Amino acid sequence: MDATAIILAAGEGTRMKSKHAKVSHSILGKPMILWVVDAARAAGCTRIIVVVGSHANEVRELLNTHYQEQTPCVETVEQTERLGTGHAVKIALEACDIQSGSVVVLNGDLPLIQPDTISRFIDSVASDNYAGTVLTMTPPQPFGYGRVQMDTTGSIVRIIEQKDCTPEQDANLLECNAGCYAFNGEQLAKHIGSIRAENAQHEYYLPDMVEILKAAGERVGILHCSDYRDGLGVNSRAQLAEITALARERINAQLMDNGVSFIDPLQAWISPDAQIGCDTVIWPQTHVLGHTIIDENCQIGPNTRIIDSIIGKDCIVDETVALEVQLEDQVTCGPRAYLRAGTHMLAGSKAGTHVEIKKSTIGEGSKVPHLSYIGDTTMGANVNIGAGSITCNYDGARKHPTHIGDRVFVGSDTMMVAPVSIGNDAIIGASSCITRDVPDGALALERSNQRIIEGYGAAKKRRTQ
Incomplete structure (x- = not known):
């Protein structure tokens, strides 16, 4: 399988209120970024590229410490200007000369994604069924996630961010975007430059690739997570604790099964x-x-x-x-x-x-x-x-x-x-x-001789009276 994983780990993570990179925070003693890299490796990705930015040296050192002698090695590309997820993927494609094969884009703060999910994600574009695939889920609390709008045939139409949802869409669109994408590498390289920063943040958003590929006549599908935990991200200390509890639950259940x-x-x-x-x-x-x-x-x-x-x-x-x-x-x-x-x-x-x-x-x-x-x-x-x-x-x-x-x-x-x-x-x-x-x-034996002085206690008492 010729598959490249691009892992996005350049964000500031401001809600963590930390002096360290968000992806370096640990879950069950293991930094988040290592959970994602190991899942991509176990899924059979032949090339792994981590896009670093905020605290770039810290993240690089963490990766080098764990993977410097392993195959495949973990490459890093620095996003010096944080201009959005689409920009991050574009600089990774250009820096690493990726123009073909399957490309799966993962978030570095998605520690619970499983290798099997990534493998199925890659297969969805490797089989030429789709030029792109969006990872979706239905979490118990969908608020805060982008919603996936589909047509009557079940094909994806677009992704609507939470802040742009109408009350009706908020109530009825329960399929959520997990923020991960798989692409045919040739189609991705061909169309990535079409993303425009025409939004309030003036950033290049990778979800725009859905409409760009569809406009070019390409098919875009979804891969629904059977376990919604695969798509949960970490943006705050509270979410870090919640994900830790879910990870503990999953691991301990598997151990009990064994x-x-x-x-x-x-x-x-x-x-x-x-x-x-x-x-x-x-x-x-x-x-x-x-x-x-x-x-x-x-x-x-x-x-x-x-x-x-x-x-x-x-x-x-x-x-x-x-x-x-x-x-x-x-x-x-x-x-x-x-x-x-x-x-x-x-x-x-x-x-x-x-x-x-x-x-x-x-x-x-x-x-x-x-x-x-x-x-x-x-x-x-x-x-x-x-x-x-x-x-x-x-x-x-x-x-x-x-x-x-x-x-x-x-x-x-x-x-x-x-x-x-x-x-x-x-x-x-x-x-x-x-x-x-x-x-x-x-x-x-090594002892000094024991001395006994008879009546010492009484004599001491008389001297202090």
Whole structure:
């Protein structure tokens, strides 16, 4: 399929009241523009062009970060003067020398459009049935959308903007323009220059192509969205919240169809790029974001946030923040655990209550049960870390590693001052400060002598009277 997607992302987005580009605002942890680009890619578009304008550098950087090594690459064209959607498409056609094939024009603030909708949209012009097609929908609240007027044969006549609708048209024309168009590329290139800025805003409007193509004797059709959510755009913070709720609803319903359980699907926010296995249970107030993969039969949440992580089978992740980590099978975390980037917990290991782990490997069956910090550490199998123990990995300038062997027992309130290595089967006495390497099988103790002064309390009381 030779299809080009032109994604319009140059608008100011003034109603967002933001210092950032509208299309960079996130839904379920993913910027809006990436939702649209990924949908176009999944639909099979061989070329993707994003028209940038307001906050152009911010949008370019966002796209480059995500797509710089992917095929097809995402091209950008800057609309330095924002003179309307027709002008944006015209400069994209000229800058990228598009004169043939199918061209689908999408809005960058249309995050819920699905790949199947785009594919059918492209097919409507690729089959030569139409020179152009308009994406339409019937939302529950049509106010604010342009209305599609059709003749008695069901052919589109024109698009009437909300502000131009008569009361009768407002009440009776329920088919709405979603603001997306598909064109035969040759016909689009031939007629795009016919759009005129003869309106109050002195802008070139892409919807005018409907009447231009019809006047040239070409057929223009509609593609009705079976799911109206595909055509909903974002223009304000309130609409951003509404679209987020709809996205959550759609994603969670699909996951439940695939065997995932939600205690309350209204209180779980799952990224569109996340994967969750069957028989996993998602508890309330859980966020699974980014490209997270969760395997089967896990308990996730409540009050948990997982980003860009891999979770194995049969894991329990309770009241945990996990950022770019890997948990193998049967790992237990929380409640109130903080797992930072680079953490790798092997099968059967545990990070307990009020535990922070950073850039460390926790060996198979090893346990960090409570009130501890483990950083820049390689830990062997079946290790037990006592409460309140810390790897002191930072000297104020550099980070240093700690190596802990297999079957090590670390007593409570132990400081391990890196760089340091503790051998297999070693025992560390509670309340020790370990500054030197500990050999295999050794007992390490570091304590000052305990002093007892009899009668001290009574003597102190007499001195203060």
